[in-house]
Amino acid sequence: MNPTSALIVIGNEILSGRTQDANIRFLATHLGDIGAPLKEVRIIPDVRETIITTVNEMKARYDQVFTTGGIGPTHDDITSACVAEAFGVPLELHAESAALLEDHYGKDQFTTARQRMAMLPRGATPIKNAASIAPGFSIGNVHVMAGVPSIMQAMFHAVSPTLRRGQPIQSKTWYALGIYESVIAAALEAVQNRYPDLDLGSYPFKRADGRGGVALVAKGSDPANLAAASQAIHDLIAATGETPIEGEPKA
Amino acid sequence: MNPTSALIVIGNEILSGRTQDANIRFLATHLGDIGAPLKEVRIIPDVRETIITTVNEMKARYDQVFTTGGIGPTHDDITSACVAEAFGVPLELHAESAALLEDHYGKDQFTTARQRMAMLPRGATPIKNAASIAPGFSIGNVHVMAGVPSIMQAMFHAVSPTLRRGQPIQSKTWYALGIYESVIAAALEAVQNRYPDLDLGSYPFKRADGRGGVALVAKGSDPANLAAASQAIHDLIAATGETPIEGEPKA
Structure with missing residues (x-):
């Protein structure tokens, strides 16, 4: 802990x-x-x-x-x-x-x-x-x-x-343009339920050119779980037909 | 209140x-x-x-x-x-x-x-x-x-x-270059004691060119007290030999 x-x-x-x-x-x-x-x-x-x-x-x-x-x-x-x-x-x-x-x-x-x-x-x-x-x-x-x-x-x-220290918290983010949060909400919740020790979040963004999307973030201290959850998040974006992007997509 | x-x-x-x-x-x-x-x-x-x-x-x-x-x-x-x-x-x-x-x-x-x-x-x-x-x-x-x-x-x-509303909080700030907080601390406290309903603060700043100073801020909802305290702050800066400046002095 x-x-x-x-x-x-x-x-x-x-x-x-x-x-x-x-x-x-x-x-x-x-x-x-x-x-x-x-x-x-x-x-x-x-x-x-x-x-x-x-x-x-x-x-x-x-x-x-x-x-x-x-x-x-x-x-x-x-x-x-x-x-x-x-x-x-x-x-x-x-x-x-x-x-x-x-x-x-x-x-x-x-x-x-x-x-x-x-x-x-x-x-x-x-x-x-x-x-x-x-x-x-x-x-x-x-x-x-x-x-x-x-x-x-x-x-x-x-x-x-x-200071007191523990296992470093690492995070992995996938970005997807043109996706509403509501479209991936159920699939993301399923991933969260599979990895209860991780902290999964969904953050809408809007670029200067008006195009928007979501950033899906997984955070936690277990590298193996984090890698697996990150793969699952990649796949749930791909399943919508959009491309998972590693860095924040600039306008 | x-x-x-x-x-x-x-x-x-x-x-x-x-x-x-x-x-x-x-x-x-x-x-x-x-x-x-x-x-x-x-x-x-x-x-x-x-x-x-x-x-x-x-x-x-x-x-x-x-x-x-x-x-x-x-x-x-x-x-x-x-x-x-x-x-x-x-x-x-x-x-x-x-x-x-x-x-x-x-x-x-x-x-x-x-x-x-x-x-x-x-x-x-x-x-x-x-x-x-x-x-x-x-x-x-x-x-x-x-x-x-x-x-x-x-x-x-x-x-x-x-929303619930009250008397707007107004503020007045004087800047002084080349002054340490510790030089004006006693004089500022005296002003604070004279106007207990106001909130007086002192904030050091450092410009990009390395020169620094302090921002002295008076805040409150009574315009007459605020004006009087602001004048007192102006005067305590002037008493150090430095010039009170109204806007943040840029490098």
């Missing part, structure tokens, strides 16, 4: 529509690759009680939890304090992180605001990374990362060796 | 990283515009118990709830059945929607798979729209929409006149 992952996106800027999220897909893909697939995402505001409650619910429900956002130096960066509270430990200056930040900014410029970025829950392990002096951190099964995509990605790569 | 909105994104394809979500930002923006801001988003898989539990939790907690995805004709399209179960009503053929679909596909081609798209929870009101014959639907405070962005958008515009 693969371990499960969940993501908490902490940020008013996503909920207000100011910012297009760019982290969910990155984490979804990379967590599938290490066999710890993403099972749920919650996007929540910078509200203390909401963050604490959500962290507590998710860390109990999933094998590992990631958070993005809210670890900078401003008043709305309250993730670290909330995670400390969720774990029932104090938030305190992390000496090694403080030393790195002080070294970077200079003693005179290591202001109260900047010291916030070195405050970690007691017992947390900093996620040192190539993109920022201010660290993320791991505590228990929760990994706290920045919201800025380039920094989040560096933190994910840095914490990756410590 | 503005009414609250929440969104449930139902779709394995987002959680697997196959698809980049394109609906959250659209809904976030439009719900802010009608004064019913988005307070939480959950992205969940096509799993029956998960959908039912999540719909029940969210419809109790928020004034109105939107769902996207899972209302097509294939085996993984289980949203309508789950919403019916969450409301404790049967899922049944909606005569008017069935007639429209039968008319569109022709009597011979109105297959079992296609009939799924006319199955609505008893008592639901279809969301007829310009982009698809298959409707979304509203039941209680839950609005069920398609996952394909063009169809979701048409459904949102169609259901919009029935």
